[in-house]
Amino acid sequence: MSSRPTPQQQAPAPGQGTSLAATKAAATGLWVLVGAGLAYGVSQTLLRVVQLFG
Amino acid sequence: MSSALSFLDRERTVAPPGFSRWSIPPAALAVHLSIGQVYAFSVFNLPLAERFGLGDRLQPIATIFSIAIVMLGLAAAFGGTWVERNGPRKAMALSGLCWVAGFLIGALGVSTGQLWLVYLGYGVIGGIGLGIGYISPVSTLIKWFPDRPGLATGMAIMGFGGGALIASPLSTTLLSAFAADPEASTADGIVPTFLVLAAIYAVMMGLGAWVIRVPAQGWKPEGWEPDEHAAPMRTTANVSAKNAIRTPQFWFLWIVLFCNVTAGIGILQQASPMVQDFFSSVDAAAAAGYVGLLSLCNMIGRFVWSSTSDVIGRKAMYTVYLGVGAGLYFLVVLFGTSSVLVFVLLTGVILSFYGGGFATVPAYLKDLFGGYQVGAIHGRLLTAWSAAGIAGPVIVTQVRDRQVAAGAEGSDLYGLSLSIMVGVLVVGFIANALVRPVDSRFHEPDDDDAAPAGGEAREAGRPGRAPREATGAGTVRRTPATGEAR
Structure with missing residues (x-):
């Protein structure tokens, strides 16, 4: 879902489109970074857990 | 600059x-x-x-x-x-x-x-x-x-x-x-x-x-309309942080969080020696694996249980954390030594409830006090975490040390402290059961509230309300323009 514009929001300020695209790119980059970080942390932890039942 | x-x-x-x-x-x-x-x-x-x-x-x-x-x-x-x-x-x-x-x-x-x-x-x-x-x-x-x-x-x-x-x-x-x-x-x-x-x-x-961005005035998720009647524990009003700490609901929740964290942190802080005391076959390296597994359960519980609370409601979710949690602690006392798998499963679920308690509390606060100053109210509530961070480890370590002095060993070192945790969780369970919707005299005035009689009555009884501009939460403040769940 994305934001539902109110009447006041219909006319974006100059440069807002560029800013929005940059923010979207940064947010996507953050999703990748936090996803990779969590995958690294979980995999490292599971390697240690193996020793408990190994 | x-x-x-x-x-x-x-x-x-x-x-x-x-x-x-x-x-x-x-x-x-x-x-x-x-x-x-x-x-x-x-x-x-x-x-x-x-x-x-x-x-x-x-x-x-x-x-x-x-x-x-x-x-x-x-x-x-x-x-x-x-x-x-x-x-x-x-x-x-x-x-x-x-x-x-x-x-x-x-x-x-x-x-x-x-x-x-x-x-x-x-x-x-x-x-x-x-x-x-x-x-x-x-x-x-x-x-x-x-x-x-x-x-x-x-x-x-x-x-x-x-x-x-x-x-x-x-x-x-x-x-x-x-x-x-x-x-x-x-x-x-x-x-x-x-x-x-x-x-x-x-x-x-x-x-x-x-x-990070805050939503514009009037924003709300597409196709979503707040349901005013579906959940009685979800307020349609807003309470300031200053007033929130004057309500019994805040302090009941403080006790709830304190008890849930105390019980979880007691295990978390002593996890490595505890599993080694319960099972002589578990060495330090395997115990480190157990600590890692508890951390994983703690993390997953934050997401899974908090999301579940959107479906079953916050109060019901805490009833599970505290009620089922107490039962699980009791099972650890009774059957914890039966096998490593049983011990790990029971304590893993307990730790997932510990994490879930942290993650669900902001939404619980929002349900009770509205979204107006929920961040500030959340900050004040986290003092329960600090207090529990002292109480939980003290209970487990002090009792364990006394048991050692009394000649106990193995899982017997923890029987009493785990039983105390059952009692702590029962106290939290009762506090959660006592949570009711916040009295309207604590509510912030609503510009759209067209009920002068009720409004006057509330205004007269409102305790020490700060001027709205002084508490300023900016453009996304207050409802319905902020898209709060009303």
């Missing part, structure tokens, strides 16, 4: 048309994953003790962590209103600045052999970053996800649990990589490790602060 920093202002963070609310969770996660490193600080205990020539004395090093946690509680409690007033971007930027400065000053302290600089840097300044960072994205997430506040806050607060999962192996790897002879000592790797971590967290938190 002030104009250069004006991009941090709340007014400059209002989302433009077309902005996706799914950009907000990674920004919040970036901050929580960064500050969650604090739970992995024990990785540095032995190298720091060696660097400062403390031998086997770890207490001066453990003090660094304690200072950071105390500062977390204080900053969250006293900085909450500032965070609400100044918005999430400025709060995240301040949090990142403090957190990174904490590492840099800490590194200076380590390189110059001045332990007090580590206390000041990582402990005091970094601890302020922890507290501000912990609460900064919470109310923003709730405003973006009025339809699923539990899922939203669960995602962010999951990051605080996950931060240690990442930082622990990463720090160990860095310490070894930077040490001249990692087999002999990793103490000389501390400073470069601190600097690398500071750089990583600066990027992560900086990006998070850049991406």
